[in-house]
Amino acid sequence: MTDILNFWNTLYESSNTPWDLSTYATPFKTYLESPYAIKPCKTAVIGCGNGHECELFLDYNFSVTGIDFADIAIQNTAAKFAARGVYNTSAFTIKEDFFKLDLENEFDAIVEHTFFCAINPKLRYEYVRKVVSMLKPNGYFIALWWIMDKEDGPPFGVTQGQIFKFFQNNFDFELAYIPKDSHPSRFNSELFTVMRLAKKF
Numbered sequence: 712m713t714d715i716l717n718f719w720n721t722l723y724e725s726s727n728t729p730w731d732l733s734t735y736a737t738p739f740k741t742y743l744e745s746p747y748a749i750k751p752c753k754t755a756v757i758g759c760g761n762g763h764e765c766e767l768f769l770d771y772n773f774s775v776t777g778i779d780f781a782d783i784a785i786q787n788t789a790a791k792f793a794a795r796g797v798y799n800t801s802a803f804t805i806k807e808d809f810f811k812l813d814l815e816n817e818f819d820a821i822v823e824h825t826f827f828c829a830i831n832p833k834l835r836y837e838y839v840r841k842v843v844s845m846l847k848p849n850g851y852f853i854a855l856w857w858i859m860d861k862e863d864g865p866p867f868g869v870t871q872g873q874i875f876k877f878f879q880n881n882f883d884f885e886l887a888y889i890p891k892d893s894h895p896s897r898f899n900s901e902l903f904t905v906m907r908l909a910k911k912f
Contacts, residue, residue, distance in 0.1 A: 719780070742853070747885070752851075765791070777805070816847050820850060828859075884904060
């Protein structure tokens with residue numbers, strides 16, 4: 712755990728964060744402006760990094776909790792919340808290892824972007840269990856997956872088929888499509904999904 716944390720902290724300290732687009736991923740904004748968007752609710756952004764998606768969901772009146780275990784990532788996210796005057800009112804941070812969180816039935820929605828591909832693939836089913844545990848009954852899981860064929864990482868590759876395999880036993884897929892407005896560096900290599908929790912383990 713310590714080695715992994717040091718690895719990510721070092722990347723943030725050196726600004727070696729090539730996954731960071733310096734803004735939110737556009738497919739999230741497209742979704743939030745669509746007729747399919749869920750209503751504002753209590754939402755967690757897991758592996759929130761520098762908080763870009765956190766700010767976007769705040770713009771659409773969601774209550775947002777950014778979760779990450781990297782010190783600088785959480786500091787940067789908290790600073791953005793404080794600058795908006797919403798820290799600890801409608802915007803919160805949790806600095807913790809995702810897999811050690813004890814937040815049963817805590818959130819109406821969870822947002823995923825470039826966190827799943829950052830973890831060891833051996834932890835993917837544990838990741839699913841944690842997402843399921845954190846969501847309230849009928850909660851939503853909103854995700855932008857980076858689809859790639861890459862065994863070594865991070866980022867670690869995942870296929871569309873694997874995404875459906877991991878989540879189909881607990882979720883109903885309400886939306887699943889390849890975005891047309893991905894960042895140019897990820898065009899045709901992303902999958903956007905909105906899932907609704909169907910059953911707990």
